[in-house]
Amino acid sequence: MQTNAAVTPSTLSRRDLPWQISWDIHTCTLCGRCTAICPVNAIEPGVFRKRSISSPAFGLKDKPGSSFSVYHGIRQRTDPGYACVGCSMCSLVCPNNSIEPVKSEITDMLRFHRDRAGLPRTRGGRRNNSESVLDQIKFIRISMLTDPALDAGRHEFEMRTLIGRVLSPAKAIKAQREKGWMPPVREIYPLLIGGMSFGALSPNMWEGLQMGVAYLNEELNMPVRICTGEGGCPPRLLRSRFLKYVILQIASGYFGWDEIIHAIPEMKEDPCAVEIKYGQGAKPGDGGLLQWHKVNKLIAAIRGVPPGVSLPSPPTHQTKYSIEEAVAKMIQSMSMAWGFRVPVYPKISASSTSLSVLNNLTRNPYASGLAIDGEDGGTGAAYNVSMNHMGHPIASNIRDCYIDLVKLGMQNELPLIAGGGIGKNGNLAANAAALIMLGASAVQIGKYIMQAAAGCLGTEGDRCNICNIGRCPKGITSQDPRLYRRLDPEMVAQRLVDVYVSFDTELKKIVAPLGRSTSLPTGMSDALGISDKGAAERLQIKYVV
Amino acid sequence: MCRLFSLTSRDPVSPIKAIEALEMMKEGHDGSGIGIFLSDLAGPFSKFRDLPILSGIFTQAGLRRQEDYMTGQGFLPKYRLILDVKDSPPPGTPPREIYLIQVYEPPQKWQSHAPEERERLMTRTRLTLRHMGQEKEDMVVFSFWPDVIMIKEVGDPMDIGGYLGLDREELFARRIMAQGRQNTNYGINLNACHPFFIQGIASMTNGENTAYVPIREYLSAQDVVGYEGYQSDSEVFTHILHFTLKELGLSLEAYKHIITPLQDSDLLVHPDRNFLTTLRQSCRRLIIDGPNCVIGCLPDKTMFMVQDRKKLRPGIVGGKPGLYAFSSESCGLDAVIPDRDKTKDFQPMHLDTAIVSPDCEEVRICRQTQPLPLQH
Numbered sequence: 001m002q003t004n005a006a007v008t009p010s011t012l013s014r015r016d017l018p019w020q021i022s023w024d025i026h027t028c029t030l031c032g033r034c035t036a037i038c039p040v041n042a043i044e045p046g047v048f049r050k051r052s053i054s055s056p057a058f059g060l061k062d063k064p065g066s067s068f069s070v071y072h073g074i075r076q077r078t079d080p081g082y083a084c085v086g087c088s089m090c091s092l093v094c095p096n097n098s099i100e101p102v103k104s105e106i107t108d109m110l111r112f113h114r115d116r117a118g119l120p121r122t123r124g125g126r127r128n129n130s131e132s133v134l135d136q137i138k139f140i141r142i143s144m145l146t147d148p149a150l151d152a153g154r155h156e157f158e159m160r161t162l163i164g165r166v167l168s169p170a171k172a173i174k175a176q177r178e179k180g181w182m183p184p185v186r187e188i189y190p191l192l193i194g195g196m197s198f199g200a201l202s203p204n205m206w207e208g209l210q211m212g213v214a215y216l217n218e219e220l221n222m223p224v225r226i227c228t229g230e231g232g233c234p235p236r237l238l239r240s241r242f243l244k245y246v247i248l249q250i251a252s253g254y255f256g257w258d259e260i261i262h263a264i265p266e267m268k269e270d271p272c273a274v275e276i277k278y279g280q281g282a283k284p285g286d287g288g289l290l291q292w293h294k295v296n297k298l299i300a301a302i303r304g305v306p307p308g309v310s311l312p313s314p315p316t317h318q319t320k321y322s323i324e325e326a327v328a329k330m331i332q333s334m335s336m337a338w339g340f341r342v343p344v345y346p347k348i349s350a351s352s353t354s355l356s357v358l359n360n361l362t363r364n365p366y367a368s369g370l371a372i373d374g375e376d377g378g379t380g381a382a383y384n385v386s387m388n389h390m391g392h393p394i395a396s397n398i399r400d401c402y403i404d405l406v407k408l409g410m411q412n413e414l415p416l417i418a419g420g421g422i423g424k425n426g427n428l429a430a431n432a433a434a435l436i437m438l439g440a441s442a443v444q445i446g447k448y449i450m451q452a453a454a455g456c457l458g459t460e461g462d463r464c465n466i467c468n469i470g471r472c473p474k475g476i477t478s479q480d481p482r483l484y485r486r487l488d489p490e491m492v493a494q495r496l497v498d499v500y501v502s503f504d505t506e507l508k509k510i511v512a513p514l515g516r517s518t519s520l521p522t523g524m525s526d527a528l529g530i531s532d533k534g535a536a537e538r539l540q541i542k543y544v545v
Numbered sequence: 546m547c548r549l550f551s552l553t554s555r556d557p558v559s560p561i562k563a564i565e566a567l568e569m570m571k572e573g574h575d576g577s578g579i580g581i582f583l584s585d586l587a588g589p590f591s592k593f594r595d596l597p598i599l600s601g602i603f604t605q606a607g608l609r610r611q612e613d614y615m616t617g618q619g620f621l622p623k624y625r626l627i628l629d630v631k632d633s634p635p636p637g638t639p640p641r642e643i644y645l646i647q648v649y650e651p652p653q654k655w656q657s658h659a660p661e662e663r664e665r666l667m668t669r670t671r672l673t674l675r676h677m678g679q680e681k682e683d684m685v686v687f688s689f690w691p692d693v694i695m696i697k698e699v700g701d702p703m704d705i706g707g708y709l710g711l712d713r714e715e716l717f718a719r720r721i722m723a724q725g726r727q728n729t730n731y732g733i734n735l736n737a738c739h740p741f742f743i744q745g746i747a748s749m750t751n752g753e754n755t756a757y758v759p760i761r762e763y764l765s766a767q768d769v770v771g772y773e774g775y776q777s778d779s780e781v782f783t784h785i786l787h788f789t790l791k792e793l794g795l796s797l798e799a800y801k802h803i804i805t806p807l808q809d810s811d812l813l814v815h816p817d818r819n820f821l822t823t824l825r826q827s828c829r830r831l832i833i834d835g836p837n838c839v840i841g842c843l844p845d846k847t848m849f850m851v852q853d854r855k856k857l858r859p860g861i862v863g864g865k866p867g868l869y870a871f872s873s874e875s876c877g878l879d880a881v882i883p884d885r886d887k888t889k890d891f892q893p894m895h896l897d898t899a900i901v902s903p904d905c906e907e908v909r910i911c912r913q914t915q916p917l918p919l920q921h
Contacts, residue, residue: 143755143835155855158808162826169793172827176820185826409766411759412830515755518805518854519832523759 009113012078016109018462019084019101021076028098030072034090039471039483042084043099046075074099080113087457087464089473103461114384121384122291124467124477126282126447127376128388130460132424133395133535134431140529140544143515150517152508157517159507160223161190161442163273164343164368166413183368184343186272188223189216190520191432191503194373194419194444195249195275195347197231198256199290199299199311200380200467202484205454205476208492210237212453213245215493216500224500225272227444230288230313232256232302238263243271249347250334251277252287253313255303261337270342273368274334278316278326279349281377281394281420283386287313291381293470294479323360331366343368350374350392350420358401362410369415371444372397376421378447378458380477381468394420395438399539402439402523411523415441423448424460428499429506437524438539450476453495454487547739547751548725549860550877551840552870553848555905557587557717564706566870566877567725577637578726579702580738581711582747583694585719585846585903589624590694593648596623597667600687600695601674602735603643607683611674618670619652626716628696628709635708638700644709646694664744668771675774685735688742694718695747697738719903720846724749736776741783743771745844748786750779751873752837752858757781763830764788782839785831790843797849798911798918799824801898804833805854807913811896816916840871846903856895862908863890869901869908 001011014020021043035043050069056062076084084101091100114121143149164185167175175182193213198206209226216222223245230251237243238260248271250257279285290299290311300307320326327346334344345368348357354372361367374394379387398418405411418440422431424447432443450456454476457464467477475484511517514527521527529544530536536543550566552558560581567579590598603611615622628644655663671689678684687695694716698705702725706712724739739749754760757778764772764784769792772784782804789800806825812818836857840850850860850871862871863878865885872878875890889908893899896913 141755143753150855156808162829166826166829169788169824169827169831172823173793173795176823182823187826406762406766409763409768411763411766412827515753515835518834519756519829521756521759521834523762524756526758 010080010116012080012109012113014076014078015104015106017078017083018104018108018110019086020104021074021084021090022100022102023074024098025071025073027096028073029096031095033093033095034074034099037089037093037473039087039089039466039473040082040085041077042082043074043076043090046073048073080110081116083110085464085466086462087473122289122381122468123384123387123465124378124380124382125458125462125465126378126387126424126460127421128460128462130425132376132421132431133393133530134421134434135425135427136530136532136535137430137434137541138529138544139433139510139514139527140542141527142513150512150515152505152512155512155517157508157511159190159504159511159520160187161415161520161522162186163188163345163415163417163442165365166415168413181340183365184341186225186343188225188272188442189500190436190442191224191500192247192417192442192444193224193226193449194446195227195229195247195277196380196446196450197229197288197290198234198302199231199294199479200229200477202472202475202478202487203298204484204487204489205492206234208454208487208489209449209496210242211489212493212496214242215497217245220497220501222500222504227275230255230277231290231299232259232304234302235259235263239266239268241269243267244269246271247273247275249275249277251313252315252317253311255305255311255313258304259302264337270338273343273345274338275371276330276334276344276346278346279351279373280347280379281349281373281375281391282379283382284349284351284375284391285315286382286386286390287315289313289381289468291468291470293468296479299479323357327357327360327367328364331364335366340366345369345371345417347371347373349377350394350397352392354392354397354401355404358404358414362405362408362414367414369417369441370401371417371419372401374418374420376424377419394418394435396538398435398440399438403540405439406523411439417442417444419444419446429503429510432503433507433510434528436520436522437528438541439523439525441520441522449496449499452499454492547727548873548877549723549739549749549751549838549840550870550872550881551720551722551749551842551848552868552881553846553901553903553905554719555867557719558721558868559712560716560718560721560723561706561712562881563721563723564702564711566872566880567702567723569876569880570725570872570874575727578697578699578735578738579705580697580724580726580740580749581695582722582740582742582749582842583716583718583720584692584747584842586692586694587717587719588715589626590648590692590715593623595691596648596650597689597691598694599645599647599649599674599689600693601645601678602641602685603645604683605642607678607681608643608645610677610681611684614674614677615649619654621650623648623650630708631710635700635704638698638705638708644696665770668744672771672773690742690745693742693745693747695740695742697735699735699738720842720848722747722749722840722842724751734776739777739779741777741780743783743787744791746783746787746790746841748783748839748841750782750837750839752779752853753835754778754781754833754837755835756833759830760785760833767792779837782833782837783841785833786841788831796918797843797847797900798898801851801896801913802917803828803831804851805895806832811914815914820917838873847900849898849900850893851898852893852895854895859892861890861892862899862901863887864905864908866907867905869905871899
């Protein structure tokens with residue numbers, strides 16, 4: 001811009017942006033692939049005018065002067081609406097490695113201008129904070145000479161968990177003898193794929209995950225379960241035998257439940273469970289959100305809504321006004337819909353009120369568990385402020401709940417499912433095992449699966465994070481066929497299987513040295529240590545330095 | 546790894562027999578302690594078969610406090626045996642004042658109580674004495690139960706056997722369990738010596754229960770008198786057995802199904818699969834882990850041995866009609882029953898419960914894949 005041009009408050013330079021495009025004029029072929037693929041149009045073909053000064057040697061006839069030439073290249077836009085998100089798709093498609101985004105090391109100014117028209121920043125992704133208490137936890141109780149260490153590769157391991165209300169031994173035996181009602185219980189793999197809706201995810205991503213889950217169950221005998229999230233379920237899946245691998249989620253928008261209820265008479269199998277979502281870790285106290293960009297005809301049809309409108313679920317279930325209403329009646333209604341054959345459990349965001357919910361559930365004979373999602377949980381769309389600042393870490397929350405159950409003697413009766421930030425820095429098995437030993441019966445993951453099974457580019461450094469506007473450059477969270485056709489469902493399925501099989505090996509590599517193989521070591525807190533004294537005290541595990 | 550030896554006999558046997566077997570297996574224990582459980586007693590104690598016997602170690606002051614308490618509660622002292630020690634204690638054994646074995650007649654009012662209530666009161670009495678002892682460190686109580694004597698001491702088993710004169714006739718018994726201790730995880734602690742005992746049920750283990758903490762937490766919260774004050778990761782085996790028999794009313798055959806349930810491939814073809822699935826799920830927090838060989842004795846004097854799911858510990862049972870023994874190693878059996886038919890020795894594997902009934906006629910093997918006897 002001209003030096004005397006008007007400067008608006010939101011006029012930024014490249015340096016003010018969080019990501020700068022580094023472009024090499026010498027190797028660029030001007031093929032245009034980078035500008036074509038950029039999901040946010042942060043770069044555009046540029047025509048640059050260049051002035052050359054000539055200053056001939058003294059005494060010659062030529063006088064000093066200047067000339068102008070034109071060259072073509074890549075221009076990074078500085079309008080806050082088009083700021084680079086660092087996804088590096090430009091780098092991915094460049095034939096000559098001529099372009100890449102570089103993360104600025106200084107504090108960007110863009111953050112102060114992401115509220116145009118009074119609309120605060122919304123985005124997808126995660127909390128963008130790489131700190132993790134789970135990563136600090138070490139497994140310290142290694143059996144070596146006091147007993148023979150187990151062989152992760154050759155011994156048998158029983159690592160399944162139970163989802164469902166497990167009766168106390170005396171009650172279970174009584175119910176068995178008297179042929180009374182036994183609450184439904186599922187024996188499943190302790191690593192669940194958490195709720196990511198059809199709508200938040202692209203059709204290809206969903207299909208890939210479902211295929212991978214079916215393969216794990218039917219070919220590898222790993223009872224892996226996947227939750228639908230709040231967005232309904234494709235009609236064919238509802239009527240297929242694969243429904244037994246699926247946890248149906250109902251949330252405050254009830255999206256897709258008209259279709260599900262109508263499909264019940266035609267279901268060949270019961271679903272694994274029903275999850276009632278009251279909250280999620282990424283945006284506690286806020287409802288689900290599917291922005292209009294992603295509500296195409298297909299999504300609208302499955303959800304039973306008109307296309308092209310944003311779908312914000314209310315923060316709470318609107319017809320309910322108290323915990324009794326919200327929890328007891330909903331659990332009972334959902335149980336009744338499947339003849340009390342399907343476990344029904346609520347999912348809440350981790351909060352200092354989690355214990356109240358748990359205590360309520362312990363007195364509800366139909367409650368089949370409690371899923372708790374910590375502040376590091378991810379989402380397809382949320383307000384930036386909710387993601388960054390709202391919520392409770394999962395570690396202490398799950399520990400408090402487990403210790404509460406221990407006091408009540410009910411730690412085998414109401415399974416706790418932990419979620420939020422497991423594997424956020426890549427340490428999936430270690431984080432999952434730590435949460436299990438703190439008291440979780442199972443853990444659920446979402447972002448990790450997107451990263452590992454589909455190549456999601458999001459990191460804890462505010463990279464990409466545009467799941468909300470349907471421009472996912474990998475086609476994972478987009479509803480635009482031009483984008484999601486980039487994602488091959490078969491390859492997603494294959495990667496999902498890779499992830500689970502390698503997780504299984506790593507989990508065994510953790511529990512075998514601890515001398516555990518006969519059952520999942522839920523609550524084995526004596527195995528855990530941490531070098532942070534405050535955390536050790538809070539989690540009631542060993543302080544080790 | 547600790548060494549275990551137990552014997553069950555039609556005729557009374559000296560406890561020193563079991564210690565001799567431990568001596569044969571000495572490479573496997575470091576002499577850090579011995580625990581002995583005696584039941585089906587011969588000699589003078591056989592006259593008081595229904596009266597509870599208190600076993601423990603006391604200081605003079607502790608003994609007075611104990612007597613005051615028991616008298617105050619209305620117990621009437623009957624026969625008493627004090628193990629008069631010889632000379633000074635062997636190396637590693639601290640000097641103690643009184644090793645007491647005392648028969649009591651319960652208060653008159655107990656007669657109106659149901660048997661279960663009387664059992665609970667006996668356990669409570671033992672716990673009260675234990676708590677009193679912990680408070681002033683002047684008494685250690687091992688058991689308070691009819692027809693049961695327990696002795697525990699720190700040191701080498703053979704030395705202690707001689708020191709306490711365990712070959713005396715008053716201590717002859719038909720059921721004897723003994724552990725030669727190998728101290729590993731915990732500091733040398735008298736209370737951590739096996740066997741452990743609750744309400745007629747005793748068990749001892751060589752191994753390490755890596756699922757100890759979750760099991761302990763679960764048992765402690767079950768509101769059962771006596772599930773407290775755990776000193777050893779093996780103590781929970783005794784309490785799980787008690788829970789199986791007394792709280793759930795199941796038989797010994799179900800014990801193995803609780804501590805190491807069958808896996809799916811076996812469970813799906815088991816005739817009792819529905820019941821066993823229920824048991825596996827509802828008793829999940831009682832599943833043990835790690836290498837463990839458990840030997841136990843029931844209130845009806847049945848003795849048994851089970852192994853962990855992977856059979857990581859040695860264990861052998863053998864003998865002849867009238868005398869059978871369970872041992873960590875076959876050399877232990879050789880020391881006590883050399884004239885048995887060794888071809889009939891049996892080493893229980895990961896699915897087996899080896900059981901010898903009080904008639905001592907034979908070793909019965911119950912495999913987990915077999916149908917369960919009808920559960921009452």
